[in-house]
Every structure is written in C-alpha cells, then in structure tokens.
Amino acid sequence: MAKKPAIELRTTPHIHAPQDVIMIMRNVVYASLPMAAWAVWQYGLSALMLLLVVVASCMLSERVLNAKQGNTLGDWSAAITGILLFLTLPPGFPLWMGVIAGFSAIGLGKALFGGLGMNVFNPALVGRAFVQAAFPVAITSWTPAFFDGRFTTLIPSTLTAPFMIPPETGEWNMQVAVDAFTGATPLGLQKFDAVSTPVLDLLTGMTAGSAGESAALIILVCGLYLAFRGMLDWRIPVAVMAGTAITAAVFHFIDPVAYPDAMFMLFSGGLMLGAWFMASDMVGSPVTPAGVIIYGLLIGFVTVIIRLFGGLTEGVMYAILLGNAVTPLIDQVTQPRVFGHRKSS
Amino acid sequence: MGIFNLFGAGTFRHGVHPPSHKAATAHQPIRRLPFPDHLVIPLNQHIGKPAKLLVKKGQEVVRGEPLASADGFVSVPIHAPATGRIRDIRLMPSARGEQAMAIILHVYAAATQEVLWRNPVDPGALDPQGMIQAIQDTGMVGLGGAAFPSHVKLSIPEEKSVDTLVVNGCECEPYLSCDHRTMLEHPRELMRGIRYAMQATGVSKAIVGVEENKMDAVKLLREHLHAQSDISVEAVETKYPQGSEKMLIKSLMGREVPAGGIPLDIGVVVNNVGTLAALGKLLPVGEGLTERVVTVTGPGVEKPGNYIIPLGTPIGYVLKQVGYIGGENEFILGGPMMGPSVSDMETPVTKGTSGLLVLNEPEIEQETRRIWPCIKCGRCLNACPMHLNPAYLGLLAAKREYEEMAQTYHLNDCFECGCCSYVCPSNIPLVQHFRIAKAINREQAA
Numbered sequence A: 001m002a003k004k005p006a007i008e009l010r011t012t013p014h015i016h017a018p019q020d021v022i023m024i025m026r027n028v029v030y031a032s033l034p035m036a037a038w039a040v041w042q043y044g045l046s047a048l049m050l051l052l053v054v055v056a057s058c059m060l061s062e063r064v065l066n067a068k069q070g071n072t073l074g075d076w077s078a079a080i081t082g083i084l085l086f087l088t089l090p091p092g093f094p095l096w097m098g099v100i101a102g103f104s105a106i107g108l109g110k111a112l113f114g115g116l117g118m119n120v121f122n123p124a125l126v127g128r129a130f131v132q133a134a135f136p137v138a139i140t141s142w143t144p145a146f147f148d149g150r151f152t153t154l155i156p157s158t159l160t161a162p163f164m165i166p167p168e169t170g171e172w173n174m175q176v177a178v179d180a181f182t183g184a185t186p187l188g189l190q191k192f193d194a195v196s197t198p199v200l201d202l203l204t205g206m207t208a209g210s211a212g213e214s215a216a217l218i219i220l221v222c223g224l225y226l227a228f229r230g231m232l233d234w235r236i237p238v239a240v241m242a243g244t245a246i247t248a249a250v251f252h253f254i255d256p257v258a259y260p261d262a263m264f265m266l267f268s269g270g271l272m273l274g275a276w277f278m279a280s281d282m283v284g285s286p287v288t289p290a291g292v293i294i295y296g297l298l299i300g301f302v303t304v305i306i307r308l309f310g311g312l313t314e315g316v317m318y319a320i321l322l323g324n325a326v327t328p329l330i331d332q333v334t335q336p337r338v339f340g341h342r343k344s345s
Numbered sequence B: 001m002g003i004f005n006l007f008g009a010g011t012f013r014h015g016v017h018p019p020s021h022k023a024a025t026a027h028q029p030i031r032r033l034p035f036p037d038h039l040v041i042p043l044n045q046h047i048g049k050p051a052k053l054l055v056k057k058g059q060e061v062v063r064g065e066p067l068a069s070a071d072g073f074v075s076v077p078i079h080a081p082a083t084g085r086i087r088d089i090r091l092m093p094s095a096r097g098e099q100a101m102a103i104i105l106h107v108y109a110a111a112t113q114e115v116l117w118r119n120p121v122d123p124g125a126l127d128p129q130g131m132i133q134a135i136q137d138t139g140m141v142g143l144g145g146a147a148f149p150s151h152v153k154l155s156i157p158e159e160k161s162v163d164t165l166v167v168n169g170c171e172c173e174p175y176l177s178c179d180h181r182t183m184l185e186h187p188r189e190l191m192r193g194i195r196y197a198m199q200a201t202g203v204s205k206a207i208v209g210v211e212e213n214k215m216d217a218v219k220l221l222r223e224h225l226h227a228q229s230d231i232s233v234e235a236v237e238t239k240y241p242q243g244s245e246k247m248l249i250k251s252l253m254g255r256e257v258p259a260g261g262i263p264l265d266i267g268v269v270v271n272n273v274g275t276l277a278a279l280g281k282l283l284p285v286g287e288g289l290t291e292r293v294v295t296v297t298g299p300g301v302e303k304p305g306n307y308i309i310p311l312g313t314p315i316g317y318v319l320k321q322v323g324y325i326g327g328e329n330e331f332i333l334g335g336p337m338m339g340p341s342v343s344d345m346e347t348p349v350t351k352g353t354s355g356l357l358v359l360n361e362p363e364i365e366q367e368t369r370r371i372w373p374c375i376k377c378g379r380c381l382n383a384c385p386m387h388l389n390p391a392y393l394g395l396l397a398a399k400r401e402y403e404e405m406a407q408t409y410h411l412n413d414c415f416e417c418g419c420c421s422y423v424c425p426s427n428i429p430l431v432q433h434f435r436i437a438k439a440i441n442r443e444q445a446a
Helices: A021-043 A045-065 A077-088 A095-109 A123-134 A170-176 A186-193 A199-204 A216-228 A235-254 A262-267 A271-278 A289-309 A316-333 B128-137 B178-185 B187-201 B212-223 B245-253 B273-285 B315-322 B361-367 B379-383 B390-398 B402-409 B419-423 B430-445
Strands: A006-008 B038-042 B066-069 B084-093 B099-107 B164-169 B205-211 B231-236 B268-272 B291-297 B305-310 B328-333 B355-360
Touching: A021 A045, A021 A077, A021 A216, A021 A271, A045 A077, A045 A095, A077 A095, A077 A123, A077 A271, A095 A123, A123 A316, A199 A262, A216 A271, A235 A262, A235 A271, A235 A289, A262 A271, A262 A289, A271 A289, A271 A316, A289 A316, B038 B084, B066 B099, B128 B187, B128 B273, B164 B178, B164 B187, B164 B212, B164 B245, B164 B273, B178 B187, B178 B212, B178 B273, B178 B291, B187 B205, B187 B212, B187 B268, B187 B273, B205 B212, B205 B245, B212 B231, B231 B245, B245 B268, B268 B273, B273 B291, B291 B315, B305 B315, B315 B328, B315 B355, B379 B390, B379 B419, B390 B402, B390 B430, B402 B430, B419 B430
Parallel strands: A006 B328, B164 B205, B164 B268, B205 B231, B291 B355
Antiparallel strands: B038 B099, B084 B099, B291 B305, B328 B355
C-alpha cells in the first residue's frame, strides 16, 4: 500500500437507523406549529405574543438552568415544551404569567430532575399546573374566538403589568363577541348549565377554550403525521381515547341526561391535545408494550372521572400527570416475557 | 410451520429492517482471488482449543496438507491453503483483537490451485461416528461467522434426541451475499452436505430456511429436491436477525430454545448453507477447508463482489485486489451489525470471515453522532428479538448495577445482535454497555 489509510475502530453495530433525537424533536415542532398557527388565527395578536413569550421563557430557562450540560437548546425539547404549554393556556393569559409558566415548566418540570430524559412529569403540564394553582382566575378567563379586530387589538388582560391582577374581561368579551358569548367552555357549559355543544363545533374549534384545545381535527391530523413517521407511539393516544370513550359511554348508558356521551368527551377540552401530544411524551410514558396500553387507558379513565365528579371542569392535565407518576410502577409490573423463558419475572 | 405459514412467510417477533445493500454483489458470479505472496494462518480460527502445530519453520508444504491437527474433540485441523515454505510461526493480529499464534506461509510464485494432498473417504460407507470423524478431518467450522466446529455441532449426546436439521440460508446481515451466491451456484454440493449432516445426526427431516429476498435461491433449491420429501425449502421474512439460530427455529418451527439452552434442547440442529455446501464439496474428495467465499463490499470498495479467498490472506492484499477508495475508512470483518472492525492490514481472512466490508467517510460520520440521554421511547424494546428491556438495562449499566442487570433483566439472554443500538435515537452504545456488563459479571463470578 502506498499510504497508510486513516482507520476507524468501532464497536458493533456499525450502521444506524436514520432517526435520532434531534430529528424526532424537530418533527414534533413541525407537527405542533399548525396547531399554534390555528390558535393565532383564532385569537389574533394576543395569542401570537403569548406564544412567543412562553417559548422564549422556556428556552431561556433551559439555557440557564441546564447550563451544566452545555447548550441543550439544539435538541428542540425546550421549544416543544414552550409550544405545548402555550396551547394549554387561555389566549388572553397575561404575558408575565406566561413567563412564569415557562420558567416553572422547565425549572420544576425538567431541570430539577436533571434535564432531557430524566424528568418524571411532562414539563409543559407541570408549568400549566403551577400557574393553575398560582393564578386560578386568569387561567379560566376565556375569550371568544374570531372576535373582530383580533389582529389589531389585544385582549385587555394580555399586557397586565407584572405581579398585577389582570382586568376583568367580561364586559369586553360581550362587546367583541360575534354571537352570544358566555365566556364558558363546552365542558363548563356541560357541567354547570347542562348545555351540550355540537360535536361539529368541537371538531372545528368554534368554541371557547385554551389556545390549542379547540379544533380537535387539526390536532388529530398533526398527531397522525407523527404516528405515521414512527415518531409517536400511536398506541398511547389510541388507548387514552379508548379509555375515555369506554368510561364515558358506561356513564352515559347509566344516565344519558346527567352524563354526556363519548363523542363529546373525546372532542371537548384538552383531551385530543393531551392524548396525542402530552400523554405520548416518550420520557414520561412507559416503555413496555403492555405498559403503554395500561397507561393510556388509565389516563382516559381518570380524565372522565375528574370531569364528571371532580370540582374542576377539565381533568386531562391531572390525569396525565398521574399517569406520569405511576409510569415506573407500570413498567415494573409489565416487563415483557423474555424469549425462552416461561414467564416474565 | 403450520399456523405461521397461514399469514405468509414464517417469522419471529421484533427485529429490525436495515437497508440491505446486497445488490452490489448478489448478482455477480463468485470469482477467485490469486494467492498473495504470504499467508497468515492462525491456529485458532475456530471456537475451542487451538489446533496443534504439525510443521516447523522452514518446512515446505503442499496445498491441502495438514499444518496443524485437532487438539482434542472441540478443535479442528488446519490445512495449507497454498504450496510454499513456512517462513515463521509467531504471534500475529487477529480479527478478535488479541494476538494469536499463526503460521506465516511464504507462497511460491508458481503455486497452482491444484490440491496436492487429500484423504478421500467413501461417505456412503460411514456410520454416524465415522461421518463425525470425516467432518472433523475436513477442518470444517460454521462458516456463517460463528466458526464453531461443525462435527461438534453435529454430534448428538446420547441423552438428547434430535428430529430436525435446520439449514440456515437467511444471511440476514446487510451487505453480505456469499451464502446467496453459494446457494445459486452450488445447489448440488449443498444438497450433498445436507445429506452428510443428516447422516451424522440421524435426523429424518431437514428444513432449509431462506429469507424472502432470495426467492431465486428458494426456487432453485426446490428444483434440486427431486422426490426427497424429507428436505424442504421454506421462505422466511426478510428481517434482521432472522439468521440467528433461535429466531430461525422460531420462524420455521414455532419452537423456542429455552433460556440458557441450545437448539439441541428442543430437538434441532442448525447449520449454515455455506458450511454444508463446503462440506458437500470437500468431504467426498477428502480435502480440507483451505479457502472460503467472502463478500468484499461497501462504499469504500471499487470492485465489490464475492470472492473465493485462500484462508490466511491478509485483508490488505484483498483490498489491493478489489481496489479501495482511500480516505477515512472503517474495515469490518463480517456484516455491519455484528462484525468486528479491524485496524491491522495483516489481519487474515479466516474460516469464520463471511465478509470484508469497507465503510468510508459519510457512513462513519453518521456514526459519530452525539449521544443523547435515553428518552425512554421504547424503540429498543420493540426491536429486541429476545424481548429484553434494553432501555432499562442501559440505565442500569450507567449506574453500574451489573448484577441487577443479569438477575432481574436477563442480561445473559442478550446475544449482542445490535438491534437496540441500531434503533436508538439517542445513539446510546447499548450493545457495548451490555458486553462490558457481561464481562464484569463473568470476572466477578470467577
């Protein structure tokens, strides 16, 4: 040989499947952008500003709190947390509270546990739970969708000065609402006024709610994109939806007047967003084949129980956080049977 | 068979589908490489005790002559791949990384392909015991890569009973096509080899399992079955690691080798098609194993193909013959999923070398990607053919809880096929973690 070649020595296997963490995370970002765009279309400038502020807060928190691991912004996970967190907040949520939500999502939900892969709970939901406890009024102040002038004017509560109580928006709501807007979400209407919302309205987002919880159809399409690319375990959202539908159907069968039907339960509130984008978060969900099914069914069941019998109108968030909490236990008891062994042990 | 075939080709659960990269070599006939000027012939080309040296430094040998004899039952003889003079006997680099005692044979410039030493037997007249001895005399080992002495594998202990010979024609490793070409070009030798193996083991039934991406081989072998209903050829799903013994038996017969056991425990003996085809060729004429078919391929090779290469040929010589593209290269003996990478160009082709794969810069760059924390995506669980939990094993390895890995998570059932590392989006070198864990557990037990 004329010249000695540069030789690489490596351990097996020498080839690798094309998908890596960055590629998966980037695609989750792509998949969540249409949902964010829809929210901006629905609620205008306020939603856009909230989106930018929450994402910036998450990324800044990640950079500062996870500095020990170097710059981890490149893995996109903080951006995903930001977008998902934004989608769970009311569109007129004061921006300064959005900063706190983002900070607590990354700080309490992720950095505290050791960063990417180490967190027990879904960071976006930890952030949402924090601000739900801290600002119970602001987090349930809804705004009518598609109000006039939404791209030129802000929702009054958006620019609330830091640490100040946001202004009452009830009167403003009445002024801008296209039709009789009561400021109540479909779940609220159902629970307190026994008024049902047509499923078609739920599917297309013609209702009040958090930025991303309306328009179940868009969420479904975005989720299916990830599922088809193999970047989301489709068994989890399917199990969550199955758990929800079965539990809701049983109660509806017992008393059709008091309890809404399965379709309403599936497409109202944050269920679709939670099922497809939060319960399916890889880090907080079980790894075993049987485990993901149990986990999904459990989340669906708990969601319906909270919605029907709890003090809150919405139960998806706590159901998923509960699911995250029992994930290690589920993994423990659902270890697959190893090839050549009689039973799992 | 049975219920599995109702739904198409037989298969096992899990596994991965890496790109095959076989097209570059699978359609070209097997060619022969000339002799290099010297051969490096290790005495431990097989699993078991190294062969016992029969020659001295300076001695002249002819092609086919035994250079070393089997040292006990789990050992095989080594025959001279070429006519020449023994230049030296010393430690040389080997594929496994450690230095191994090897014969350096200076090949005469005028050496021909003619085999000048043989010890013919009449296979028809042999009883099982005699057949086992005749197989050992050929120096045959598993040519699929394991290099386990074939006669040991075909010896059935008295307390065991075996009903089926499974012939492994899967060749599930990407890039490799030497078994495929052997099936296409040497079906008669293969059928003869299957007969010898059946004769040695006393089984009445043989199943040849071939992956679905080689239907031409399936069709051709079926044409050679005649009315012999005791041999059948079955297509199995193209999926890595279909060619692993345990997976193939599951795919063909639905039987599971018990944990810690071997195919014999469930009445099966598995042999590779390349092994049996070589046996069918060598045994009746009484020749030893002196050369083998090797797939030389990869993006770093100018003339990829399947070559008959004399055992002991240094890989540097092989690469010079086929032409390789310079730059940053990785040299792998065998397939990319399980083959070791080597650095020394004097490393020889040995009995267990099924391929020489040269990956160059783009592939290597892909491999140097950053390692991320485990995100518990669970892909490794859905890839592991043994249904282990590589994710948890990996987390335990990071905490050095090696005993827990073995006791609770069945580390020792892992056969290092590499599926988990292949799919891991975080690029965690899981197989390497498991190798280290096993080695430490072994040392602590000792």
